[in-house]
Amino acid sequence: MEALLAVSRQMPMLLRASVLNIELLLALVAIGFVVGTSVALCQVYGGRTVRTISGVYEWVFRSIPALVLLFLFYFGPAQFGLRIAPFLAAGLALGLRSSAYQSQIFRGAIQSIPTGQLAAARALGMSRMRAVITIILPQALRLSLPGWSNEFSAVVKDTTLAYAVGLNEIMRAARVVYDRQYELAMPVLLAVALVFLLLTFAGNFILGGVERRWHIPGTETAGGGPQADRSR
Amino acid sequence: METLLCVRDLIKTYGANTVLTGVSFDLARGETKVVIGPSGTGKSTLLRCINRLSAPDSGRVTLDGIEITGHEKSLNRIRTRMGFVFQSFNLFSHLTALGNVRIGPMRVKGMSRAAATELAKEELARVGLSEKADAYPAELSGGQQQRVSIARALAMAPELILFDEPTSALDPELIGEVLDVMISLADDGMTMLVVSHEMGFARSVADEILFMDGGTIVEQAPPEQLFTAPTQPRTAEFLRKITTLYGGDAR
Numbered sequence A: 001m002e003a004l005l006a007v008s009r010q011m012p013m014l015l016r017a018s019v020l021n022i023e024l025l026l027a028l029v030a031i032g033f034v035v036g037t038s039v040a041l042c043q044v045y046g047g048r049t050v051r052t053i054s055g056v057y058e059w060v061f062r063s064i065p066a067l068v069l070l071f072l073f074y075f076g077p078a079q080f081g082l083r084i085a086p087f088l089a090a091g092l093a094l095g096l097r098s099s100a101y102q103s104q105i106f107r108g109a110i111q112s113i114p115t116g117q118l119a120a121a122r123a124l125g126m127s128r129m130r131a132v133i134t135i136i137l138p139q140a141l142r143l144s145l146p147g148w149s150n151e152f153s154a155v156v157k158d159t160t161l162a163y164a165v166g167l168n169e170i171m172r173a174a175r176v177v178y179d180r181q182y183e184l185a186m187p188v189l190l191a192v193a194l195v196f197l198l199l200t201f202a203g204n205f206i207l208g209g210v211e212r213r214w215h216i217p218g219t220e221t222a223g224g225g226p227q228a229d230r231s232r
Numbered sequence B: 001m002e003t004l005l006c007v008r009d010l011i012k013t014y015g016a017n018t019v020l021t022g023v024s025f026d027l028a029r030g031e032t033k034v035v036i037g038p039s040g041t042g043k044s045t046l047l048r049c050i051n052r053l054s055a056p057d058s059g060r061v062t063l064d065g066i067e068i069t070g071h072e073k074s075l076n077r078i079r080t081r082m083g084f085v086f087q088s089f090n091l092f093s094h095l096t097a098l099g100n101v102r103i104g105p106m107r108v109k110g111m112s113r114a115a116a117t118e119l120a121k122e123e124l125a126r127v128g129l130s131e132k133a134d135a136y137p138a139e140l141s142g143g144q145q146q147r148v149s150i151a152r153a154l155a156m157a158p159e160l161i162l163f164d165e166p167t168s169a170l171d172p173e174l175i176g177e178v179l180d181v182m183i184s185l186a187d188d189g190m191t192m193l194v195v196s197h198e199m200g201f202a203r204s205v206a207d208e209i210l211f212m213d214g215g216t217i218v219e220q221a222p223p224e225q226l227f228t229a230p231t232q233p234r235t236a237e238f239l240r241k242i243t244t245l246y247g248g249d250a251r
Helices: A002-045 A049-061 A065-075 A086-111 A115-123 A127-164 A170-180 A182-214 B045-052 B072-079 B097-108 B112-127 B143-152 B172-187 B199-205 B225-226 B235-245
Strands: B005-014 B015-028 B032-036 B058-063 B082-083 B160-164 B192-193 B208-213 B217-219
Touching: A002 A086, A002 A182, A002 B143, A065 A086, A065 A115, A065 A127, A065 B199, A065 B225, A086 A127, A086 B045, A115 A127, A115 B082, A127 A182, A127 B005, A127 B097, A170 A182, A170 B143, A182 B160, A182 B199, B005 B045, B005 B097, B005 B192, B015 B045, B015 B058, B015 B217, B032 B045, B045 B058, B045 B160, B072 B082, B072 B097, B072 B235, B097 B112, B097 B143, B112 B143, B143 B160, B143 B172, B143 B192, B199 B225, B208 B235, B217 B225
Parallel strands: B032 B192, B032 B208, B082 B160, B160 B192
Antiparallel strands: B005 B015, B005 B058, B208 B217
16 A cells, blocks of 8 residues: 555656657657668568568568667667667668568558459559559558557567667656666556556557547448568 | 441460450441450450550550550550459449449549539439439449449440440349440440440340450351341350340340
C-alpha cells in the first residue's frame, strides 16, 4: 500500500517522461512509414539494381539487433567528430529498422493486388506512377493495416530502448526512482507496464477506427494483409 | 469507309511459344468486328498487343494514322482514345461505381471533380446503372460490374473500344444485360473490336467476323457468309463443333 502511494507520487514524473516516448514513437512511425513504402515500391516496381539495393537495405536493417543499431547510430558519427543528438540517433536507428519491417508488410500487400488493377489503370492512359499512386497504394495500404498494427505495437515498445543513449524517456525515469529506493522497483516497473498497456490500447483503438473507416463495403470476408514477419 | 485501326503483321511470342504468327486487318470507323476462334489461339493476346498492355515482338498498329509505339508518353495519350473492357472487369475495388467511371476523366484528362462526376453519372445512366452509383464493385453482380467497366471506358470518350471476352466470366443469366449494352453501343456507331464466344451476338452485330486459329486470321467475312458458307476447312470444323455444343442455330 505504501509502495503504491510512493509510486503514485512518482506517476506525474513517469507520465511526463512518457511524452518523450510518444514523440519518439511518432518519429519512428513516420520514418518507418515513408521509408518503408518507398522501399516496398522499389522492391516491387524497381529495376534490377534498385531491387537489389532495397533488398540489401531490408536485410541489413532486419538483421542487426535494435540495440546494436542504436549504438552504431549514436557512437558511430562520433568517430568522425560528429556529435549526433540522442533523439536523432534513436529516431534514425529505430525508424529505419522499422521501415525494413514495414517494407515487407507493404510489399506483400502490393503484390497481393490483382495484376488486372494495374492493367485497367494503364489501359485508361494512366502512367505507371499515377496508376500506382491512385489505384494500387490505396488498396495496398488497406490490406497492410492488420500487419501494420502489429508492427506499431512493436515500435511502441522499441521506444524504451532509447534510454540506452541517455534519452530521458520513461524507462530512464523509472530507473532514477528505483536506484534511489530499491523497494520501489517492482511497483514502478508495473506502472511503466501500465503506461504501455494504455499506449498500445489507444494506438490499436485508433487503428481499429481507421480500419473501419477505410473498409470497402462488400468485402466482408476475413482476410487482410500479411502479418509482419517479426522474430523477437 | 475511313480506316481507324490498322494492324499489320503482328507477331508475339512467349518464350518458345509463338502466340501471334502475323496478324493483319483493318477496322473502319463505326465498324464492329468480332474475333472468334478456339481458345489459346491468341485472341486476347491480339487485343493486348493492340493497346500494348503486352508489347508485340514486331508488327505495326496505327490508330487514325498514328503508330502505337512503346514510347511512354505517346502511349498513354493514345490509350485514352482506345477503351479496353476486360474479361474479369478489373473494376478498381476501392472505388464506388461512380468513382470508377470518374477517375479516368479526372486523373488522366484533368477534368474537374464536378464535371467528371456529371459525366460519370451520364455514362452510368447509359449502361442502366444510375441507381448503383454509390455501390462498390464487391456489392455488384458480375453483369453490373461489367456494365460499370464499359461506362468507365466510355467516360474517356474513346474512338474505339476493345472487348476481351466481356461475357466469359459471367453467369448465363447475366450475359444478356452486357450484350444489350454492347448492341446499343454498336447502334450508336461506336467502333468496336470484340473477342467473344457469343455467336448470336457476333451474328447480329458484327460487320465482319475474324476467325483466328493458330495465331493468325484464317478467315474474315461478314457473319452470314462466314457462318453459312465458310471457305476454310478449319473455320468449318470450328463452327461444326460450336453447333454441336449450342444447337442448330450456332448459338
